[in-house]
Amino acid sequence: MLDALTDNRRGGHARRGIALVLSLSLVAPTVMVVNPTVAHAQPKRPKSVGDLLTGEAKKQWDTAIALASRNQWDGARAAFLQAYELSKNPRVLFNVGVAEKNLGHYPQAIDYFKRELAEGKGQLAPDEEAEISTAIVGLEKYxxxxxxxxxxxxxxxxxxxxxxxxxxxxxxxxxxxxxxxxxxxxxxxxxxxxxxxxxxxxxxxxxxxxxNVKTTRVNVNVIGPKSALIKIDGREVGTATSSQPYSGVTEVRPDPHEFSAEAPDYVTSRQVAIARDGEPINITLQLSQEQSKGKLLVTTQPAGATIEIDGKPMGASKWEGPVDAGTHQIVVKKSGYYQWSYDVEVPRGAERTVSASLNEDRNTSFVPWLIGTVLVVGASAAAIYFVTRPKDEEPVRGTLPPFTVGTPSVRF
Structure with missing residues (x-):
C-alpha cells in the first residue's frame, strides 16, 4: 500500500496517505504496519515525486517503493537515501523519515523531517510544511x-x-x-x-x-645548575631546581626508561632505570659545567720561527696554552723560509697539537750567497797581488797630473 501512498505525493496536497501512516503510528509507535485509506489523486495537481525523478534516481525510488510495500524498511531506507543523493530532491527525505520511523529510529526520523523543511524552504507548499511540522511534534513525544x-x-x-x-x-x-x-x-x-x-x-x-597503563612515581633531583629541563625517553616532562625536584609518573614496562636533565652551559646528564609496579624511582642527576676552552700546542721546524695565532704573535719555536673552543688560524714565519699557515679546530675540553715544518726559500738566499762569494774571491786576488808585487817598483807618474797610474793588476 505504501507505494501508492508515497509515490502519489504530488506537490503539497498528495501527502495525506503517508501522513496517515505516520499519524496512526505515532499513536502506537510499536506498531509498524498500518493499512490506511489510499489518498486518491486530485485533478490539476503537480507530478508526483517519482515522476520528477529520472535515470538511476528513478530506479532507486521504484526499488524503495517496492521494498516498503513489503515492510522491508532497512532496504527501503537505503534505496530512498540513494535516490536522494542522486537527485538532491528534498521531498525524497520525507520517505526516508518514514522509513526511519518504522524502524523505531524516532530521533533519526525527526532529523530527516527537519532536513526536508530546511532544504525545501521556498519549494514546499504551506500544507506540506505544516504536515512535516505536525509529524515532528508527534514524534517528539517518543x-x-x-x-x-x-x-x-x-x-x-x-x-x-x-x-x-x-x-x-x-x-x-x-x-x-x-x-x-x-x-x-x-x-x-x-x-x-x-x-x-x-x-x-x-x-x-x-x-x-x-x-589502563600502569604507572609508577618518579622523582628527579638535579645537582649543579639552578634549574634544569627534565626529559623521560626524550620527551619533556617538566623542570627541576636545586631545591625542588621533578615529581611525576612514568609507564611500568620491562624496558628501561632514559631520564635526562639539560641546562644551558652544562653537559647533559643521563641515567636509565626500569619502572616496576609499586616501586617509585628516585634519581639524582649531576650536571657539570660545559668547558668553553681547549688546549693548543704548536711546534716549528726549524726552531726560531715566529708563531702567530689569529694574527697575534704568541712566541717562537714552541707555544702551548688554552684557547677558546672553535677554529683558529695559525701562521708561522721565519726569514728565508716560506710562510706556513693552517686553520685548526679546537674542541671544548680537548687538546690539539700542530707541527709546522717550513720550506726554505732559495730565491731569497741567493743574494747573500753571491755577495759572500764575491768577497771571498776579491780577498784572494788581493792577497796574490801583495805577495807577487816587486818591492823596488815605483809608481809610474801619469801625464795628466795630479792623477797617478799604478802598475796594472791582473784582470778578473
Whole structure:
C-alpha cells in the first residue's frame, strides 16, 4: 500500500496517505504496519515525486517503493537515501523519515523531517510544511535527550554501540524513550559506561576514563645548575631546581626508561632505570659545567720561527696554552723560509697539537750567497797581488797630473 501512498505525493496536497501512516503510528509507535485509506489523486495537481525523478534516481525510488510495500524498511531506507543523493530532491527525505520511523529510529526520523523543511524552504507548499511540522511534534513525544560528560577529551562516545561523536559532546543526544547504554572509549584507557532507564526525559551522565597503563612515581633531583629541563625517553616532562625536584609518573614496562636533565652551559646528564609496579624511582642527576676552552700546542721546524695565532704573535719555536673552543688560524714565519699557515679546530675540553715544518726559500738566499762569494774571491786576488808585487817598483807618474797610474793588476 505504501507505494501508492508515497509515490502519489504530488506537490503539497498528495501527502495525506503517508501522513496517515505516520499519524496512526505515532499513536502506537510499536506498531509498524498500518493499512490506511489510499489518498486518491486530485485533478490539476503537480507530478508526483517519482515522476520528477529520472535515470538511476528513478530506479532507486521504484526499488524503495517496492521494498516498503513489503515492510522491508532497512532496504527501503537505503534505496530512498540513494535516490536522494542522486537527485538532491528534498521531498525524497520525507520517505526516508518514514522509513526511519518504522524502524523505531524516532530521533533519526525527526532529523530527516527537519532536513526536508530546511532544504525545501521556498519549494514546499504551506500544507506540506505544516504536515512535516505536525509529524515532528508527534514524534517528539517518543524521544528523550541525554547530556553526556566525559572526563577526557578526544574519546569516542557511543549510545547503544552507535557512535554519536567525540568528547566533549556539546549538545544533548536525542534518543528514543527507553533504556540506553552510553559508552566512552579512548586508546590507553579503560572504557567507561553508564545506563539510563528512560524514566527521565532529560537525564545527564558522567563518564570517567581510567588509564589502563600502569604507572609508577618518579622523582628527579638535579645537582649543579639552578634549574634544569627534565626529559623521560626524550620527551619533556617538566623542570627541576636545586631545591625542588621533578615529581611525576612514568609507564611500568620491562624496558628501561632514559631520564635526562639539560641546562644551558652544562653537559647533559643521563641515567636509565626500569619502572616496576609499586616501586617509585628516585634519581639524582649531576650536571657539570660545559668547558668553553681547549688546549693548543704548536711546534716549528726549524726552531726560531715566529708563531702567530689569529694574527697575534704568541712566541717562537714552541707555544702551548688554552684557547677558546672553535677554529683558529695559525701562521708561522721565519726569514728565508716560506710562510706556513693552517686553520685548526679546537674542541671544548680537548687538546690539539700542530707541527709546522717550513720550506726554505732559495730565491731569497741567493743574494747573500753571491755577495759572500764575491768577497771571498776579491780577498784572494788581493792577497796574490801583495805577495807577487816587486818591492823596488815605483809608481809610474801619469801625464795628466795630479792623477797617478799604478802598475796594472791582473784582470778578473
Amino acid at each position: 524521544v528523550m535527550t541525554i547530556a553526556i560528560d566525559v572526563s577526557e577529551p578526544g574519546a569516542k562516545v557511543y549510545v547503544d554501540d552507535i557512535e554519536v561523536g567525540s568528547s566533549p559532546i556539546k549538545h544533548p543526544v536525542t534518543v528514543a524513550i527507553g533504556s540506553h547504554r552510553i559508552r566512552a572509549s579512548k586508546a590507553g584507557s579503560v572504557d567507561a559506561q553508564a545506563y539510563v532507564d528512560g524514566k527521565e526525559r532529560n537525564p545527564a551522565v558522567s563518564l570517567k576514563l581510567e588509564s
